[in-house]
Amino acid sequence: MSLFLAKRFATLIGTLLFTSIVIFIVLEILPGDPALLILGIDAQPGQLEVLRQQLGLNDPAWTRYWHWVGGLLTGDFGISYAYKVPVWELIGERLQLTIPLAFISMALTAFLALVLGVYAAANHNKTGDVAIMATSQVGISIPSFWFAILLILLFAVHLGWVSAGGFPGWGAGLVPALASLILPAISLAIVQAAILARITRSSVLEVMREDFVRTARAKGVSKRAVLWGHVLRNAMIPVITVMGVQFGNLIAGTIVIEQVFTLPGLGRLMFQAINQRDLELIKNVVMLLAVFVVTINFIVDMLYVVIDPRLKVHDV
């Protein structure tokens, strides 16, 4: 492993550690007494004390922190205040929906953005380019949850092709399950695709102005072959950087989109947890989301090394 990746890995661990501390402070210390939250304001002092004892709330903050992090590392995510079941059970069930949803929409985002962005760059300033740029400008301006409602209006209300929401579960078969994820995935992808298409276009245009592109053309390589063989790989660095950030946005977006389509995913779990002030659940879901986001960014860093040989040098 190169020094670059070793450094990035250290950053990953550091970020996760820092994140966990922030989450702990924000969710365990700022809101006040969890026991009071669980039992409500009318709770008897005796009951509160028993619960505090049970939850280990009388320990110093820093013992509780280590207890939590240690639990995370061994797969013990604690017990949900509201549901009274292990948090991991709740999360595990919901992940079955949210992870496929996030990946489908990320794939959709990347596909749309690359095709449109490269096409626009290859036809710079021509009609196709102008049309794609105008469309993407509109795409960026649309709230994704409104776009989702419009999709429901068109495909569920008007055409009646799909149901307006809900998820039959993977047990109902692959096709019905995937079908119920299509509209949510499109709603999530459209805004991100619009942003990414613009980034792709400007990155490709920038690389097309580089000297080595002229060299390739001087070798007799055709414009199209230069685009695919020389430009694209060089243009990918900013594109995958943005894709990494967008993955985080997609995951956050699921909170809203799952609400629109009443999908029983992680986002909706999070939303319910907030409404019920189930801090134990929130804490762990947020930490899990942070792990996702940070890991994706680490994968993006690894992709840099695959794409750009200059980063393989050991002194980066």
Place this chain on the structure above:
Amino acid sequence: MAALLEVEDLHVTLETSRGPADAVRGVSFALERGETLGIVGESGCGKSMTALGLIGLLPERARTRGAVRLDGRDLLTMSEGELCGIRGNRIAMIFQEPMTSLNPVHPVGRQIAEPLMLHRGLNRAAAREEALRLLDRVGIPNPAARIDAYPHQMSGGQRQRVMIAIALSCNPDILLADEPTTALDVTIQGQILDLIRDLVDERGMSLILISHALGVIAENTRRMLVMYGGRVVESGPVGEVFGRMAHPYTRGLFAAIPRLGDGRARDRARPLATITGTVPELADMPPGCAFAPRCDLAVDACRLAQPPLLSIGHDHVAACIRTDHTVGVPA
């Protein structure tokens, strides 16, 4: 027999934010097989645009007019597909910036092999073999180890050698070298020029060498064009041009070369000469001789109409009507 390459009244017009600008305005010359031609002039005089215009690699919105005939076939009217078959195959080009002219994400061997696979139909293995031989020929030490190196792992001089290997790969008839040494260390410049000259001799290629330095042209080419404001202002065999220096601009370029010994006590009276003023903007060239605003010898007639190319000696012409004040007068 017709020349290998005939350029006839080549015009290049660029789209700029201030409207169309004529970067090249009527350049004509012929290049015989095996001949070496230098093009000299300040930056912005149109020499690079001429070179790029020859092989159809101008910026997207540039337009060309005139004719560029390779073995009698006009490159300017060729389809893009046909041109791709000529570029890198019959006409190859080396650029000024070796640091940025190679693709940073591909190993150099692959970049040398690309034209071989494209034009000579070699398979990957055969192209790699050939790339190895080329690397060796252009003087890269230990080519077997360097063939898989990436450009960033090489020095500027080595990268320019790789560029030369790419240009040579398909044994082109014409090598276009646009300021091939300008971006390199002085010590490396000589080596690269020697390499280019050796290769040109060895393979009987024609060479078009573009430079802003008269010395580079004098040492490496037999004929030369002096360009100013998009036009050829003087052309002829290198010895003729240096011997007589008919155009005031050529004399100015020559006088501006610093010489060893300048600045010693006895020379203090003669400071390094410069050409006063700057190259006029492309978009607003004067109607007459483009050099007139900077020329000591300019008279009203110079400013009124573009002076024609007048014969100065055998195969030697200059676009100046005041040559009676220049030819034979020491610079």
Place this chain on the structure above:
Amino acid sequence: MSDWLARAVRHRSFMIGGILTFVLLALAFVSLFWTPNNPYRLNIRMRLKPPSLDYLLGTDAFGRDVVSQLMVGAQNSIVVGVIAVAIGLSLGVSLGLIGAARRGWLEELIMRFSDFTLAFPAVLSAILLTAIFGPGSLNSIVAIGIYNIPVFARLSRAAGNSIWARDFVTASRACGKGAFRITIEHVLPNIVPIIVVQATIQFAIAILAEAALSYLGLGTQPPTPSWGRMLNEAQTHVFTTPSLAIYPGLAIAFSVLGLNLLGDGLRDLIDPKLARQR
């Protein structure tokens, strides 16, 4: 200056963006004094009515006038946008300028912290904050504002660094001017244009984020009209009265589009060279 104006008038996205933004501001301003109907008045007898002369876009499930709600909703979006951008801008630009002026570990710390904060998408951090402090307009504004801090901090640090590297700054340092004075006299005025451009874009993002939060019921609370909450209420009746779900969305989309176009246009007009690259 007149040259600048001439270019601005000819610049298509700047003009379209400017007009859309002006309409947004005008609607909000007018609604301070006058709306066609009282947007707060519930009237069950008039619920879910189609458009009429009295109710140009019809009424919602509580019989409230949609047009009036949209107009007052514009106020809400503008207030959220302005405060959220103001929070991010004031703190972010200060941090960024300190980073540019001080360099070293302080700059590194500020940037690391920005990276970390930016890794959390706006909606997620806003949801977290509302989770702790409870839903409400103020909390969501603060949450969006906090997200804006690192955006402005990074931008002004990068821009500030490039100004610090310029010759005229070196010259004033040679004259013995302190870092604070140089920042105020030279750095800040030079980065104002790009800050303004970014503020326009962040304004648009704030409107989007607030709409999402209100849609979830975590942002603006009833009875204050807000476009996001109108969409939430409209979704229940999407089968019977789909138009209710259209207008608030259009209002959001046009406002955001206007601000985005305005920002892009400003960027083009300020720096034509940059614009051509985009």
